Amino acid sequence: MYILQVENLYKTYNHVAAVNGVSFSIKQGEIYGLLGPNGAGKSTLIKMISGIEKKDSGKIVFDETQTNINRYKKHLGIITQDIAVYPSFTAYENVSFFCSLYSFKGKELKRRVERALEFTGLIEYKDKKACEFSGGMLRRLHLACAIAHTPQLIIMDEPTVGIDPQSRNHILQSVKHLQKNGASIIYTSHYMEEVEEICDEICIIDKGKIIAKGRTDDIKSNLLKYNIYTIVLKNKIEGIENHIKKIKGVYSVSVKENEIMCNYCKDINILQKLVNTIFNNGGVIESIKDELPTLESVFLDLTGKKLRD
Numbered sequence: 001m002y003i004l005q006v007e008n009l010y011k012t013y014n015h016v017a018a019v020n021g022v023s024f025s026i027k028q029g030e031i032y033g034l035l036g037p038n039g040a041g042k043s044t045l046i047k048m049i050s051g052i053e054k055k056d057s058g059k060i061v062f063d064e065t066q067t068n069i070n071r072y073k074k075h076l077g078i079i080t081q082d083i084a085v086y087p088s089f090t091a092y093e094n095v096s097f098f099c100s101l102y103s104f105k106g107k108e109l110k111r112r113v114e115r116a117l118e119f120t121g122l123i124e125y126k127d128k129k130a131c132e133f134s135g136g137m138l139r140r141l142h143l144a145c146a147i148a149h150t151p152q153l154i155i156m157d158e159p160t161v162g163i164d165p166q167s168r169n170h171i172l173q174s175v176k177h178l179q180k181n182g183a184s185i186i187y188t189s190h191y192m193e194e195v196e197e198i199c200d201e202i203c204i205i206d207k208g209k210i211i212a213k214g215r216t217d218d219i220k221s222n223l224l225k226y227n228i229y230t231i232v233l234k235n236k237i238e239g240i241e242n243h244i245k246k247i248k249g250v251y252s253v254s255v256k257e258n259e260i261m262c263n264y265c266k267d268i269n270i271l272q273k274l275v276n277t278i279f280n281n282g283g284v285i286e287s288i289k290d291e292l293p294t295l296e297s298v299f300l301d302l303t304g305k306k307l308r309d
């Protein structure tokens with residue numbers, strides 16, 4: 001069952017394609033990551049899904065039946081990049097205002113506002129004005145305003161940009177809780193660690209086009225031909241990288257103090273030779289880990305550039 005299907009979506013600004021033939025589907029209850037560098041087209045995509053921006057062509061289907069944004073808008077919770085709360089309202093007044101737009105009133109409205117403030121850890125600040133909040137607290141308030149009406153699909157556009165680690169963790173935990181409570185989530189970011197941590201499936205976008213999509217581990221293991229050995233030594237060996245580089249199947253080696261990172265071709269078994277080389281050069285191995293590369297490496301490999309500027 002799909003909560004959202006996007007088919008062949010296009011949007012051009014001044015002859016430049018911001019979104020260039022994008023298609024993807026999000027399953028009910030999934031956290032779906034949209035990953036891409038600045039200017040990739042993530043916000044434009046999200047704006048079209050939420051009805052803030054008109055599409056040039058393509059199809060957006062909500063819950064497998066609805067194509068009219070005015071019909072399904074009430075089931076969306078949108079957290080835009082720019083924080084949209086009223087500075088002179090208290091936290092309670094802000095959440096209450098946004099939730100009342102969905103026709104909730106009286107006791108039910110109060111229950112929902114308190115639940116959203118509780119959920120975002122802001123209940124003890126409910127009578128404080130938004131203008132007195134820190135950046136992280138404002139982001140959490142923004143989230144409370146977007147979820148009080150219990151949307152089926154929550155769209156979050158870079159919700160952790162420029163906030164302190166505590167609020168960042170709070171938001172990431174909240175996303176996981178919202179999923180547990182039954183919501184589906186679209187999460188855009190250019191922080192690949194966040195996307196790797198919380199998303200079930202991802203779509204990597206660059207210059208308005210999808211360059212990879214699917215489950216994170218599948219993307220990493222299918223698209224890249226190499227894995228990484230991380231070896232921790234008990235001692236430091238000068239120039240060990242020069243010896244390891246000579247092993248057939250090794251792409252690259254980097255050494256930091258007594259830790260060696262070795263990118264190697266998945267199709268060639270280099271482990272025995274790697275261990276022998278370290279041993280023959282006087283190394284004592286403390287641990288070895290065989291790991292998939294990061295999403296950053298996938299992006300670098302596919303586009304030749306880094307995700308972050």
Ligand SMILES: Nc1ncnc2c1ncn2[C@@H]1O[C@H](COP(=O)(O)OP(=O)(O)OP(=O)(O)O)[C@@H](O)[C@H]1O
Nearest residue numbers: 013014018036037038039040041042043044045190
């Ligand atoms: N209203 C607009 N008018 C003209 N060009 C626009 C407009 N909105 C976006 N663009 C352009 O479309 C492209 C995609 O922008 P978009 O904001 O969707 O990217 P993004 O992936 O969300 O980037 P960021 O992470 O920086 O927000 C960029 O080249 C941008 O300059």
